[in-house]
Amino acid sequence: MTTSERPLDGVRVVDLTRLLPGAYATSLLLGMGADVVKIEDPRGGDGLRVSPPYSETGESGLFLALCRGKRSVALDLKTDVARDALLRLVSVSHVVIDSFRPGVLDRLGLGPAELAAANPALVHVSMTAYGDGGRAALPGHDLNVEGYAGILGLSRGIDGATAMPPFPIADMASGLQAALAVVAGLRVAEAQDSPSTEAPAFRADVTMLDSAMSLTAIGQGTVMATGEAPPVPDVLTGALACYGVYRCADGTELALGALEPKFFARVAELAGDPTLADAQYDITGQDALRGRLTLLFATRPREEWLALLEHDQTCVTPVRTSAEALADPDLQARGAFEDVVLADGRTTTAARPVAWLPADGRALAAPALGEHTDEVLRAIGLDPGLLG
Numbered sequence: 001m002t003t004s005e006r007p008l009d010g011v012r013v014v015d016l017t018r019l020l021p022g023a024y025a026t027s028l029l030l031g032m033g034a035d036v037v038k039i040e041d042p043r044g045g046d047g048l049r050v051s052p053p054y055s056e057t058g059e060s061g062l063f064l065a066l067c068r069g070k071r072s073v074a075l076d077l078k079t080d081v082a083r084d085a086l087l088r089l090v091s092v093s094h095v096v097i098d099s100f101r102p103g104v105l106d107r108l109g110l111g112p113a114e115l116a117a118a119n120p121a122l123v124h125v126s127m128t129a130y131g132d133g134g135r136a137a138l139p140g141h142d143l144n145v146e147g148y149a150g151i152l153g154l155s156r157g158i159d160g161a162t163a164m165p166p167f168p169i170a171d172m173a174s175g176l177q178a179a180l181a182v183v184a185g186l187r188v189a190e191a192q193d194s195p196s197t198e199a200p201a202f203r204a205d206v207t208m209l210d211s212a213m214s215l216t217a218i219g220q221g222t223v224m225a226t227g228e229a230p231p232v233p234d235v236l237t238g239a240l241a242c243y244g245v246y247r248c249a250d251g252t253e254l255a256l257g258a259l260e261p262k263f264f265a266r267v268a269e270l271a272g273d274p275t276l277a278d279a280q281y282d283i284t285g286q287d288a289l290r291g292r293l294t295l296l297f298a299t300r301p302r303e304e305w306l307a308l309l310e311h312d313q314t315c316v317t318p319v320r321t322s323a324e325a326l327a328d329p330d331l332q333a334r335g336a337f338e339d340v341v342l343a344d345g346r347t348t349t350a351a352r353p354v355a356w357l358p359a360d361g362r363a364l365a366a367p368a369l370g371e372h373t374d375e376v377l378r379a380i381g382l383d384p385g386l387l388g
Contacts, residue, residue, distance in 0.1 A: 006033025006357060011186065014090055015039060015070065016098035018046050020142075020168055021127050021208060023066035024175030024353075025097060029182060030069050031354030037093070037376055038067065038367070039086065042074040045369040057343040064366045065350055068340050073377070074370030077108050081386050086110065087118040088380050094189075095182050096200075099127040102136045112199045120195035123185035123202045127178050131207040140208070142168035149212035154219055156232045170212035177211040178204075235259075241290035242267075242280050245319055250301035253319035256293070260315075267314045271296055326351070335359035340366075 008029060015026045015038045023046070026036045040046055048063045055061060073089075075082040087110070090096060096115060098105060105111050105126075115122055129140035146152045146169055155163045185202030195201040222230035233239045242264045246254050258264035261280060268276035273296065279289045297305065302318060309316040318324075326349055331337060336355045339347040341363050352359065374384040 007183075008033040008186075011035070011095065012037065012093040013095040013097060013182070014086070014093045016096060016100070017127060018099055019048060020062075020066070020171040021174045021178070022097060022099040023048055023063075024172055025125075025127065025178035025182075026070065027066050027353045028175070028179040029095075031352060032183075032357065034095075036070040037089065037372070038070045038072050039075050039077075040072055040369055042076055042370060045072070045074070049369065055342055055348070057346075059343055059366060064340055064342075064348070068350070068366045069362075069364035070367055071372035071376060072367035072370055073373045075373075075387070077110070081388075083109055085377060085382055085387070087114065088382060089376065090115060090118045090122065092380055093119065093122075094186065095123045095125070097125045097127070097178060097182065102126075102128060102132050112203065116195075116197050116199050116201075120197045120201060121189050121192070122200040123182060123189050124200040125178050125181045125185065125204045125206060127174055127206050127208075129208045131205055131210065135209075142171045142208070145170035145208045145212050148209055150216055150219060151212060154216070154230070154232055154237065157238065169215065170208045173215055174206055174208040174211035177214070178206040181206050239286065240281070241286050241293055244290065244293075246293055246297040248297055248302040248305060249299060252302040254297060254302060254305055255317045255319050257315040257317070263313060263315045266312065267309060267316060270308055270312060270314065339363035343368075 011029075011034045013026060013029050013034045013036045015022065015036050017023065017026065026034075026038070030036045038046070044050070046063070046067070048067065049060055051060045051062045053061050055064065075086060077083055077086065112124065115124055128136075129145060130136060130138060142165075143152070146155075146165060149170065151165070151169060152162055155165060157163055181204040185204060189195070189201035192201050218234075218236070219230045222228070222234075231239065236243065238244055240259070242256060242258045244256055246256060248254060256267070258267050261277065264280050265274070265277040268274050273292075276289065276292060276296075279285045282289070305316065306318060310318075320328075325331075326337065331351075334355075335358070336351060337349050338352050338359065339362075340350050341347055342365075347363055373387075377384045377387075
């Protein structure tokens with residue numbers, strides 16, 4: 001596949017989502033080549049636009065990260081003319097993705113029957129917190145969903161206290177699942193000879209809770225095998241001293257991921273204390289081993305430890321900030337980053353949402369609210385002046 005070929009080239013996505021899960025889903029679709037037309041309320045648009053922190057140009061960093069390259073069309077879907085315009089757009093598109101609560105699209109006159117009448121071959125993916133079950137009407141954010149899914153119950157430190165997640169796990173998981181549903185739906189729709197005019201060719205309800213649950217396979221495996229909840233912390237979340245984070249003399253930290261005996265033995269050898277390896281899997285001696293490692297790593301600054309260990313089969317790596325990660329020369333050389341254009345023409349750097357595809361060298365900007373309304377409406381044969 002060349003830089004001019006992407007799996008979703010020619011696919012138009014009508015994006016009715018708001019906030020993080022949908023923005024992540026459609027950024028993945030954009031990264032695979034789709035034309036994402038973001039439908040926003042003229043009264044302020046997507047809430048991501050006002051999410052701090054802000055660049056010097058006043059743009060939301062989160063909006064820049066997740067909405068660059070999309071086209072923005074401002075439509076008040078509570079008006080008949082805007083709904084008619086949307087259905088016209090749907091008729092010449094391939095995908096609709098939304099994040100309304102169950103029933104909202106029906107009340108707007110944009111339910112499955114109306115969408116299918118406009119485009120029988122349509123792929124329609126909805127994103128909700130809990131789906132159409134007993135919690136359908138409940139509001140919910142990532143933290144609530146992680147609580148239901150058992151993720152927060154696994155997020156405990158050695159002291160037993162529940163830790164806040166480092167990023168919105170359920171939000172991002174549902175975004176990933178929604179993008180996967182779109183790709184699956186396009187395959188299904190393409191295979192249908194005579195799609196129905198009563199329902200879209202493919203329909204999926206992707207919930208944050210279901211998506212979050214899909215990430216807990218390790219905990220589920222313990223329940224299936226033993227009938228009991230997994231211990232917290234377990235071997236991958238702090239129970240073993242050979243798999244943890246340690247502070248160095250300069251206040252920075254290292255990630256020690258030496259689970260296998262050969263790796264931990266090499267760490268012990270290079271660090272000058274081979275006897276450390278003898279206690280690697282001594283369950284009753286983990287606190288003592290952790291104490292020894294804590295004292296050991298505190299004797300040198302991080303760069304000295306990395307010079308000694310990083311490239312010598314030890315599974316020792318730096319604990320980086322996001323800024324440090326975005327400056328990684330190896331990732332830069334691999335084409336994992338792309339330029340993002342700020343409102344004043346300057347550029348900044350972000351990770352490409354689909355880095356396994358060849359980079360195309362584009363520098364993408366985030367759209368102003370309604371920036372592409374006239375362009376999109378004229379392209380589908382409508383007069384923008386009808387919106388008033």
